[in-house]
Amino acid sequence: MTAQDFWVLSPEIAMALLALVVISVDLVTRSMAKVSTVAFVGLVVPLILTLNLWNGWFGDPATGPALFDTFEADRFSLFFKFILLTVMAGTILASAKYIASDRMKDYGGEFVSLVLLSVTGMMILVSATELITIYVALELTALPVVALAAIHRSKQGVEAGTKFFVLSAISSALLLYGFAYIYGYTGSTNLHLIMERLAVLPTEPGVPFGSYAVLLSVIMIVAGFGFKMAVVPWQMWVPDVYQGAPTPVAAFLSVASKAAAFAVIMRIMYVAFGDANLMQDWSGLFAILAAVTMTLGNTLALSQSNIKRLLGYSTIAQAGYILVGLASVPANQVGATSAGAGPQSVLYYLAGYAFTNLAVFFAVIAITSRTNDDSIAGLNGLLKRSPLLAGLLVFGLLSLLGMPPTVGFMTKVVVFGAALNANLTWLVVIGVMNTVIAAYYYLRVIRAIVFEDAVDESQFSADKPILVAAGFAAIGAGVFGLAPFLMLDLAEKALSIVPAMITG
C-alpha cells in the first residue's frame, strides 16, 4: 500500500479502528453510557477524513483510484459515506438506552462495534470499482447484521437472523454467478475495463444487452442486490426481519443497507453498463421492477396491524419510488434538460428518505420501548400521552406519504419529474396512483395517534439521546424539504465525478 492508498482509504480505516476501540472500551468499563459516548465521539474522525476527501483540505480532492484500481474515493462514494455516517451516528444515539437495558448490557459493546463494522463494509462497498472487492465488502456488510438481528437469542430474533443469513447467502450466490458470467465474457472484473470490452465485443441483434451472457449476468446482479434494496420479488425477508430484529437494527437496515445497495448498483450499471444502448435495456428492467415493487409494497402494507411490519412494507414501497429514479436514465432523455436528472433524483431521494425514515423509526423505538406494544392500536391516543414523540412520528409519516411541503413530497416530485423527462409517463402514472394508496395506511396510523382514545392514558416521554437523534433526523427532513437546493447541489457534485454519468 502506498501513502496514496492510505489517504483514500482513511475513513474506512478509521471506522474499523473505531470498532476495535469500542470493543476494548467495553472490556475495560461496564458502563454502556461510556461505550456509546466513545463510539459517538469517535465518529468525528472518519467524518473529518471524509470531509477532507470531499473538500481537499489537505491536498487534491480528486484522489483518483487506489489499491490497484479496485477502490475509488470519488464524490459519488463520499456522498453516500456522509449518509452512512449520519445513519451510524443516529443509530448509536437511538440504541444508547437499548444497549444499557438489562438484557443487552452484556453485549452492548459488541452491538455497537458490529454496527460499526457493517458500516465499514458499506463504506467500502460504495467506493469499490471492482467486482471481487464489491463482493467482499458486501459480505462484511451482511455478516454483522446477521449477528445483530439474532443478538437477543430470543426465538423471534434467531428466526430473523437465520432468515437474513440464508437469504444473504442466496443473494451472494446469485451475485457471484452474475459476476462470473461477466468475467467470463469480458475477461475482467474491473468495472471500467468491462465497459471498454463490452463496447468492442460483437453484439447479437435483437437480444437485450447484446448477448445472452450479459443479459443473464445483469439479471443475476440485479437479483443479488435486489435483496439488499428490498425490491420485489426479493422482499419477503423484510417484514419478518424488521419485526424480529431489535428495532434499532431494523432502522439501520432500512436506511444504510438500502442506500449502500443503491449506490453500488448505480455504480455497476453506469460504469460497467453505461453504454447508451445497454442503458436503455436496464432502464426497462428497473422500470418494471419499480412498478411491481411500489404496487406490491403499498398493497401489502394496507392490511398490516403491526407498526414494524407496516414500516417494513413501507420501505419496500419506497424502494420502488427510488427505482423510478434509477430507471430514468439519460439515454432516454426527451427534453432539452441535462442528462443527470435521473441519477441526481435518486441521490436526493435516498438522502431525504434516510432522514425521514430514521425519524420515523427512532420515534417508534422510543414509543414501543415504553409501551411494549408494537401494534398500531398501541399507538392510540399517543398525541395525549407523549405529544413530542407523536408530533415527530406524524411528521415523519406525512413525509413518507409525500405530503407537501415535506422532503418526502419534494423527492417524489423530483423523481417523477426525472421520469417524465426520461419518457416514462406510464411509470409516473403508476407512481402517483401508488402515493394515493399509500396515503390510506399512513393516514390510518396518523388517525390512531391523533384521534383514537388510549386505553392507558399515562403520560410518558422519551430518553434524551433518542429524542435528540429523532429530532435531528426530523429537522434534516424538514430542512431538505423546504430548501431542496441544499441537497440537490450536493447530489449534482456527487454525479459530476463519475464520468459515465455526465455523458449520454
Add this chain to the structure above:
Amino acid sequence: MFDGLLTITVFLPAAVGLLVAIFARGKNSDQQIRWISIGATVVTFVLTVMVFVGYDQDLAGVQMIDYLERWIPIDALRSSYLIGVDGLSAPLVLLTGILGMAAALGSWRIKKRLREYFMWLLLLQTSVLGVFVSLDLMLFFIFFEFELIPMFMLIAIWGSGRPRYSAMKFVLFTLAGGAFMLVGILAIYVTPGVNTLAMVSIPELGIVGVPELIAGADLVVPAALIFTFFFIAFAVKLPLWPVHSWLPDAHTDAPTAVSVMLAGVLLKMAGYGLLRISLGFFQETKGFTIHDVAGYMAVVAAVSVIYGGIITIRQTDMKRLIAYSSISHMGFVMLGVAAVGSSAVETSTAGLNGAALQMFTHGTITGLAFLMVGLSYDRTHTRHIPHLGGLWKKMPLIAIFFLIAGFGSLGLPALSGFVAEIMIFLGTFSVWPWATGVSAFGVVLAAGYTLWMVQRVFFGARPTSPGISDEVYDNLTDANWVDMVPVIALAAPIFIVGIWPSVITDMFDIGIQAVVR
C-alpha cells in the same frame, strides 16, 4: 432580488405557531398562548397592510419580489422560490391578514388543546398567504395542498357534529382536485421550450412566464385537457355545483373561527387560481382558449347561484344556511370570470374586476356572518332556526351586526356586496344575457333566505321549549368587548369598500389588466 417583507409576512404566523407549540409550557401558559398567537396575527395584519399600501399603483407589475432562483435546481423540474404581489394578489393578502386576525380573536374562548389549536390556525394562515403570493407553480401547489393538514386537524379535533367525517370528506375532495392540478403542472413543464414554472413574466429579472411561453406553443398534452385539470381543482375548491357537497359539511362541523377562515379566504384560493391560471394561461393557447368555454362557465355559474340559493332557503341550521349561501355567492365569482367571453375589453374587465371584488367582499361578509352565528351559538347552544326567536331583545349588538352581514350578503347599496354584484352583472349581461338574468334572481333568493332567517331568529316571539328554556333565555347576554373586536374588524371593510370601492377595485384593476393580455 430579495425584498424580504413578503417572506416575513407569509412565514411569521407559522413560525410563531410552531414556537408557541414547542415552548409554551407551565401553569399560565394558556393565557400566554392566546396573547402571543393573537399578537402574531395582529402583526401579520399590519404587515399585510404594509404590503397593500406599499404597492406602487403607478409602477404596476409584480412588486416586493423575493427570488431565489435555485430552489429545486434539477433540470427535470426547475423551480424557484419566487414570491411577489401584483394588483390581483395584494387585496387578497390584505383580506387574509384581516381574517386571520379576526379568526384568532374569535378563538378567544377555545379551551380544548389550546396550544395545538393556535398552531394549526397560524399554519393555516401561512399556507393561504403563501398561495396568494406564490409566482412559481410548484410553490403555489405546495401551499395550496399544505392547507389541508391544518384544516383537517382543525375540523376533526375541534369540530362538532360529525367532525371526522366532514374533515375526511373535505380532504378527499380537495386532494383529488389537487392531484389533477399536479398533473397539469407537470404537463406544462415538460412541454418543449417551457422548462419553467414561473406563473408571470418579470422582465426586470429576465423571467419569462408560462403564459407567454405556452401561447401558440405545441403542447405535449392538449391545452383543453390541461385547462380541465386545473379547472377541476379550482371548481372543487370554489366550490361549484356539482362538486360542492363537501362544503356544507365542513362548514357546519368546523369551529367558528375555522369557518371564518374557510369561507373567508380558503375558497378565494380557487377564485384566485381561476383568474391567475385558468384565465392567465389559457388565452392564446393553441387549439383551445378559455373563450371557448366561457359560455359553459356562465351556465355552471348560473346553476350554482340558483341551486345554492334554493337549497339555502330550505336550511334550518343557521351555520349550514350560511354555508350554502357561499355556494351561491361563489357562483357569482364564476359568472364574473365568464365575462371573458366578451369581445369588448371594457365589459370583460368589468366582469373580471367584479369577480375579484366579489371574492374580497364575500370574505368579509361571510366571515362576519359565521362569526355572528358562533357568538349566538355560544349563548343559546343551538343553531336550529325554529327553536330560536326574539333574540333581539337579549342581544341587540349581535343582532345588529348579523343584520349588517345579511344586508351585505343580499347586496344592499352602500355595502360592499352591492358593488361587486353590480360590476359582475354589468360585465356579463351583454355577453351572457340569459345566464346573467337567471343569476340575478339569486340576489332575490339571497334577500329571501337572509331576511327570513334574521326575522325568525332575532325577531318575533320568544322561543319556547324544546328550543330554549325560559331560564336560559332570561340569562342570555349580549356580546362583550372581547367578542366585538373581531366583529368590528370584519364589519369595517364592508362599509369602507361599500362607500369607497375604488380603494380595492383600482388595485384589482391593475392586476386584471396584467392578466388579460
